[in-house]
Amino acid sequence: xxxxxxxxxxxxxxxxxxxxxxxxxxxxxxxxxxxxxxxxxxxxxxxxxxxxxxxxxxxxxxxxxxxxxxxxxxxxxxxxxxxxxxxxxxxxxxxxxxxxxxxxxxxxxxxxxxxxxxxxxxxxxxxxxxxxxxxxxxxxxxxxxxxxxxxxxxxxxxxxxxxxxxxxxxxxxxxxxxxxxxxxxxxxxxxxxxxxxxxxxxxxxxxxxxxxxxxxxxxxxxxxxxxxxxxxxxxxxxxxxxxxxxxxxxxxxxxxxxxxxxxxxxxxxxxxxxxxxxxxxxxxxxxxxxxxxxxxxxxxxxxxxxxxxxxxxxxxxxxxxxxxxxxxxxxxxxxxxxxxxxxxxxxxxxxxxxxxxxxxxxxxxxxxxxxxxxxxxxxxxxxxxxxxxxxxxxxxxxxxxxxxxxxxxxxxxxxxxxxxxx
Amino acid sequence: xxxxxxxxxxxxxxxxxxxxxxxxxxxxxxxxxxxxxxxxxxxxxxxxxxxxxxxxxxxxxxxxxxxxxxxxxxxxxxxxxxxxxxxxxxxxxxxxxxxxxxxxxxxxxxxxxxxxxxxxxxxxxxxxxxxxxxxxxxxxxxxxxxxxxxxxxxxxxxxxxxxxxxxxxxxxxxxxxxxxxxxxxxxxxxxxxxxxxxxxxxxxxxxxxxxxxxxxxxxxxxxxxxxxxxxxxxxxxxxxxxxxxxxxxxxxxxxxxxxxxxxxxxxxxxxxxxxxxxxxxxxxxxxxxxxxxxxxxxxxxxx
Numbered sequence: 039x040x041x042x043x044x045x046x047x048x049x050x051x052x053x054x055x056x057x058x059x060x061x062x063x064x065x066x067x068x069x070x071x072x073x074x075x076x077x078x079x080x081x082x083x084x085x086x087x088x089x090x091x092x093x094x095x096x097x098x099x100x101x102x103x104x105x106x107x108x109x110x111x112x113x114x115x116x117x118x119x120x121x122x123x124x125x126x127x128x129x130x131x132x133x134x135x136x137x138x139x140x141x142x143x144x145x146x147x148x149x150x151x152x153x154x155x156x157x158x159x160x161x162x163x164x165x166x167x168x169x170x171x172x173x174x175x176x177x178x179x180x181x182x183x184x185x186x187x188x189x190x191x192x193x194x195x196x197x198x199x200x201x202x203x204x205x206x207x208x209x210x211x212x213x214x215x216x217x218x219x220x221x222x223x224x225x226x227x228x229x230x231x232x233x234x235x236x237x238x239x240x241x242x243x244x245x246x247x248x249x250x251x252x253x254x255x256x257x258x259x260x261x262x263x264x265x266x267x268x269x270x271x272x273x274x275x276x277x278x279x280x281x282x283x284x285x286x287x288x289x290x291x292x293x294x295x296x297x298x299x300x301x302x303x304x305x306x307x308x309x310x311x312x313x314x315x316x317x318x319x320x321x322x323x324x325x326x327x328x329x330x331x332x333x334x335x336x337x338x339x340x341x342x343x344x345x346x347x348x349x350x351x352x353x354x355x356x357x358x359x360x361x362x363x364x365x366x367x368x369x370x371x372x373x374x375x376x377x378x379x380x381x382x383x384x385x386x387x388x389x390x391x392x393x394x395x396x397x398x399x400x401x402x403x404x405x406x407x408x409x410x411x412x413x414x415x416x417x418x419x420x421x422x423x424x425x426x427x428x429x430x431x432x433x434x435x436x437x438x439x440x441x442x443x444x445x446x447x448x449x450x451x452x453x454x455x456x457x458x459x460x
Numbered sequence: 461x462x463x464x465x466x467x468x469x470x471x472x473x474x475x476x477x478x479x480x481x482x483x484x485x486x487x488x489x490x491x492x493x494x495x496x497x498x499x500x501x502x503x504x505x506x507x508x509x510x511x512x513x514x515x516x517x518x519x520x521x522x523x524x525x526x527x528x529x530x531x532x533x534x535x536x537x538x539x540x541x542x543x544x545x546x547x548x549x550x551x552x553x554x555x556x557x558x559x560x561x562x563x564x565x566x567x568x569x570x571x572x573x574x575x576x577x578x579x580x581x582x583x584x585x586x587x588x589x590x591x592x593x594x595x596x597x598x599x600x601x602x603x604x605x606x607x608x609x610x611x612x613x614x615x616x617x618x619x620x621x622x623x624x625x626x627x628x629x630x631x632x633x634x635x636x637x638x639x640x641x642x643x644x645x646x647x648x649x650x651x652x653x654x655x656x657x658x659x660x661x662x663x664x665x666x667x668x669x670x671x672x673x674x675x676x677x678x679x680x681x682x683x684x685x686x687x688x689x690x691x692x693x694x695x696x697x698x699x700x701x702x703x704x705x706x707x708x709x710x711x712x713x714x715x716x717x718x719x720x721x722x723x724x725x726x727x728x729x730x731x732x733x734x735x736x737x738x739x740x741x742x743x744x745x746x747x748x749x750x751x752x753x754x755x756x757x758x759x760x761x762x763x
Contacts, residue, residue: 040536042566042569043566043567043569046563046566046567047567050563054552054554054555262552263550266550266551266552266553267546267548267549267550268550268551268552269550270514270519270544270546270548270550271544271546271550271564271608271611272567273519274517274519274539274542274543274544274546275539275540275564275567275568276567277536
């Protein structure tokens, strides 16, 4: 094979793709668009919640049973008010006044401790028609009222510290083992779970999308060559193997640029989240570092198979159908994502690490979720298997590509493929 | 006119067979194209011409027989000395004209700057400089055709295979392409011309081969073939009434007398006889068969 010819094909194919509006939009516009959309959505939600919060945060309480400990309430502007964790609870002597305040919008909700509370435990929560949906459940007032009622019931009957433990039996202090086995505490479990699943998922989807996008360009370019009848002109100058290699490298470079742009966005988001939330967010540096290698090998492997099968199609639609099988195999890790996230280093994750179709995505997910559970030889082995498979797929792909590329206008039979590929 | 007997063939086929499934596309075809000539490759649609060309340029492989290009089996180096304009025209329609030409030049081994210069030069030669930066899809069919001819000629190939180069061209551009082919002959370059336009074959070709149903039915010097398939007749222009002189003659549409010669008589010998018998001959012309007549006659007969 002549490297200069391969370079000429690669350059032409690269420029043909990167000059397209669709490519520029997908590569650079999509991240900006997603950032703009998510920023707008978050902004609108924050504004909406802030506005709501400013409207009224007062709740009414009527104690028909006479069990509530009134000592926590303070006198304020002629009313008995208890302020705790941003919520304001106003104690009313009678329900009539409280209902009026609820109707007027001064109260978000009214809680009435029923007169037979001690027997039934009933506390009626009343909303007005003006009260926004979720306004009661979305606040912390109900847990506060529960605590207040517990305290009121226990007051004077038990030691103070026992009372406290009954009111709040356990204060969980979360911790987990970090990469070096050291215990790390003081982190938000929900946020940690979010970051530990979102980033691998995001990175995996990006890798897969970039792989399939670059492979899609390959299918498209072969179909274009066949449909535009330029195949013979090309073949009178360069060999099918040189065309295959040129297309693989040129469109792979375009795919790599796309992947790099998208990955930069992931890193940016991860770093921003880490800084902004001032909490321990695990940026999967190893997964990020190894992702270009996995992308290149995964792309060359999948791309050469896709090019070869696409060349067997008579037109773009047929080529697309023929290559769908490869794409489905590559998507497999996403189909079992829940298992991979839950048990990244389990049997399934380990097996899929060694299958060239699934290894790029599986390794990325495993390294992102639980890097300490992936042995170095697993990474090395996966890359080696992928490299060998890539070499084989290029060899076989080139033969099929030659046959498919030459037989323009119709799809060859299996017998014809076998005869020509020998 | 090239010396067909002593020259080494630039492109040689020897006993070539090619089958596609049950269909025999070529059967025992042997011929050679010699340096400096314009070689006509003729035949009806589906005769096997394109398959023959593809095998010669190593796009397809023969099932049997051998092919040599520049005296050896086709190789990267020898293919770089050739160019091909396929009958099924192919271009990247979204590419710009200059970029497309430069790309095709680079695929033939030209350096980037040389390819760019050659692209500009040949766009000027075919009168398309003004559309150099236009996309191919914006060009007319004839202009696109000229872009492809320019792409073929821009590397100054020693062997150029043109499959139906005149289709879709207006008379002005037909003349332009004819001149370009003539110029190649003057420069000693070889051209294989596959066309159904028989008057172009008569005007341009030195030698021809006619393929029908995969077999070579006629092959040789154009003039010799035309003579071989010509009737043994002459047209005599004279003021005298040849009929009255007892000659087996009929009036020809051109005003002369059409005379059917005996099988043993030659045109030169008959002219000598006429003069010897005192016939005042104003003009004398042996009737030579036209290529379209030969084509129709051979194709109708079958191989």
